[in-house]
Amino acid sequence: MKNMREKILGVATTLFETRGIHASGVDTIIAESGIAKATLYKYFPSKNELIIEYLKEKSNRFYTWINEKLSDTKLESRDVLFQLCDLYEQWITTPHFNGLPFHIGSVEFPDPAHPVHHYSIELSNELQQYLSKLAEIAGVKDAQTLGQQLTIIFEGGALIERLSPGTGAAKRARNAAITLIKVSV
């Protein structure tokens, strides 16, 4: 089969996000995928590599989605930031949203020396830089600060929304972000 890698990655993604990474054993992943163990280890040299590929793919999917949506907006104006907040809310209130991936990776692997933790830090920095750049394009003076503050709110909102769904965490995080953008010079 051709799309064996995607199939494995898809099953792993679901298991990692619903049961946790540590709690999802390789045996469970192969049973759920309906594949042999040797096949998994052919496409992914180790479980750690599989985890990292999961993080990478989720991240790519997010940026692809958001860049496509944002490309409709004219980038010079500050409206791009407001639209970003709406997209954020939309993203984390999606039915199958299960938390931002690097968030999970960094908490489940707190040891900074662990490759998964290390890669999670990279992804976190990438998000901050992405948001900062967006703020800079929108003409915000201290773009670095706003970028990190948006990261903080998006992270926290995603966690609370996942922990207590239906209590309006996503909407309130969006509103908090919009407030911060408005007061930014």
Place this chain on the structure above:
Amino acid sequence: MKNMREKILGVATTLFETRGIHASGVDTIIAESGIAKATLYKYFPSKNELIIEYLKEKSNRFYTWINEKLSDTKLESRDVLFQLCDLYEQWITTPHFNGLPFHIGSVEFPDPAHPVHHYSIELSNELQQYLSKLAEIAGVKDAQTLGQQLTIIFEGGALIERLSPGTGAAKRARNAAITLIKVSV
């Protein structure tokens, strides 16, 4: 010995926060504590109970500390919220800060049926209610909203501060919280 329970809990706390909960086996905890396995299981009927006691104790410690600090302020004024933000920054920039406990608990045990996840939700709600009540006392109109928004910022800030220490995440989270308080009616 009298303080056996505290000793075990202390070692478990350190291990849980530096290596992760799943990654800290009972054998490691007893080896690090210098006690026998039977002793641990005398004071804590299971590892799950030990985890929950860890969460409970950390939470109590936080509220004790913050209530003591806040008792100096006159509670009718809005200044109590501003002081809260300062205390928050102080708390998460403490050298041995390793993330808010229920945050870790909820991510490492994503299954809502798991007792640790369940208790983490309780602690999250408790924090939201605590902050909402503080906002109410301070005279904020929509205290529920501000309370949850502060929870979101504090959570997100704690995560980013832990993930990228020294990048000013704590200070920026504090400032974001203060901005939100100021614009609240």
Place this chain on the structure above:
DNA sequence: AAAAACGAACAGACCTGTCTGCATATTAAA
């Protein structure tokens, strides 16, 4: 025919939780 995937067993380590036998404190009685 050649490549890929299968099922299944295996190794070696780790996991939680129980149990036993022995040493050490602490307490009570003489």
Place this chain on the structure above:
DNA sequence: TTTAATATGCAGACAGGTCTGTTCGTTTTT
């Protein structure tokens, strides 16, 4: 104060299970 009874903690083996990762032949696909 000395002795006896009780409680507490120790080290370590053990059970039964799960973990990652490897290696078999065997079957399916190309």
